[in-house]
Amino acid sequence: MPPATNGRVIFNSIPEGFPEPGKSVVYNTSETIDLEGAPLNGGFLVKTLELSIDPYMRGRMRAADIESYVDAFSLGKPLSGYGVGVVLRSENPGVKNGDHVYGFIEHVQYQILKDLSAVSVVQNPHKLPWSTFVGALGMPGQTAYMAWKEFSQAKKGETVFVSTGAGPVGSFVIQLAKLQGLKVISSAGSDEKVQFMKEIGSDVAFNYKTTNTLEVLKKEGGIDIFWDNVGGETLDAALDAAHNYARFIECGMISGYNSGDAQPMKNLFQIVAKSLSINGFIVMRLFQKYLEEFYREVPALVASGKIKHKEQRWVGLENVGEAILAVQKGQNKAKAVIHVADE
């Protein structure tokens, strides 16, 4: 068998604003791999099936000497991120041919992994599509589930406001909140997303581009919990509309990722005045406490339809750049997934 082309998505240049496909990120087919003969050196060969495209990836497109909570992408090297692959060959006793692995992998068609430090073997007893493992069962679902458990202090009858409520994290949070008997207000950037938020149970859903967030929050009587994926103006409105003792779960601040400008904030003093508690988190840091519970409970909730989810798939690694841009601009319609290959 001749060597196979090994398509790769390369980090090509640091973007100043939004990352342009073909400029910040380029697809490259110059490398090949001998699928049957390439030496494994005790590792295993993985064929990529599904890759997750997430908002936080913008933060990795920076100069390598700027520190942050995740490493910068390396210029000239493939991107990496959450993904699912199938094992083609293995010399590692913990992994066998045909196993599926989930974790942090490179944006390439084929890769040889040394060990199980970045991925783990996943079971799929409910026969869910493998893309579910980068969505509701992957980082977005884990983010929603674990941070909600850790920080929400949710009580039946309270009101939560979920920003980017049609996204993979936000939509999961909406459904968790409804399962616990809360009133849910949610926002997103298109009428189609608003429709989806209503379908999954949001009591009040609105398009923040056509409706004033603060007016909605005040009209609905204020909020006890804010799930923040946005920051900026939306955070400022939530501070204004918060009840005393409200909890803010800071999951992301996408509004600032592409501008680099300072955000003008009018209502930070409400943190003092209303005794607010505001918690940021990185989901990896909650794994030890909640990962086992997550895998025990959530796959069944997803399989039974109690937690609904939705994805938008791009087919082929050559579309990674487009998908990243769509996610940064909020133009994707649901959880963004790259379907790289069938099994």
Next chain:
Amino acid sequence: MPPATNGRVIFNSIPEGFPEPGKSVVYNTSETIDLEGAPLNGGFLVKTLELSIDPYMRGRMRAADIESYVDAFSLGKPLSGYGVGVVLRSENPGVKNGDHVYGFIEHVQYQILKDLSAVSVVQNPHKLPWSTFVGALGMPGQTAYMAWKEFSQAKKGETVFVSTGAGPVGSFVIQLAKLQGLKVISSAGSDEKVQFMKEIGSDVAFNYKTTNTLEVLKKEGGIDIFWDNVGGETLDAALDAAHNYARFIECGMISGYNSGDAQPMKNLFQIVAKSLSINGFIVMRLFQKYLEEFYREVPALVASGKIKHKEQRWVGLENVGEAILAVQKGQNKAKAVIHVADE
């Protein structure tokens, strides 16, 4: 005995920027009171001895229809705030002549209180000056002690940054942190204040007007706890210099009290990236949990000199406006107290 003049400090107009004495606040001597004959109707007559001047008072100088965590002052009526007085006459069985009361009272020489809802009788077994009861033993000391206990999660060897560290709250926090074995960085706005912070044990003390806050925090290796009295740029620097999992105790944000402008914030995303926890509070809401413990522990610490404190006193109600302005501008040298009268 002829009626006595009853001097009052009146809220005269809502300030736009800094509150000008004689304009926002005026001293008025038009009223009199018959100290021996004025009917008490079951209440008690209090002679004001000491009044506390605090940063939060600026927030009460607003239109009455704007909601906040403390009531607005009423135009044409006396200011109110924390103070200590001595009881001259009483028809209330809970209070007798010569008792001292501490609590929320009007900025007047004499007042008749109906009951003990706003003040309580205080004991002074260590014979501390009565002004101590509006400082280290009053709201500032309670604020420092209770919020530190509730939110700092302080561990020996950690580093705390205390803004306005020469103030009554900040200086108390510095000393609590040193008693627990932390490294303390503190800032204030004059060299005299820097000197005081060093005297009470701050390891690194600097004048934020002549030294760059962010540079100090980075040079010292970052911070685990930030005691914030300031907000704005200082908060933004602390976000930048925070370690992962740092705790921010939001006690006040004086930098925004007099401008009303939005604060440009560059580093709010660090809340997410560093898993920060940020807690605002109002000290009254912590009373139930900590007030008894406070009065059991702190008077002895103050009497023995383990907790040092310092005050700047103005003599006479006619100087309330000056003292308020000095506190808002950071020109006071220590805890601002109005000595209204001797016993």
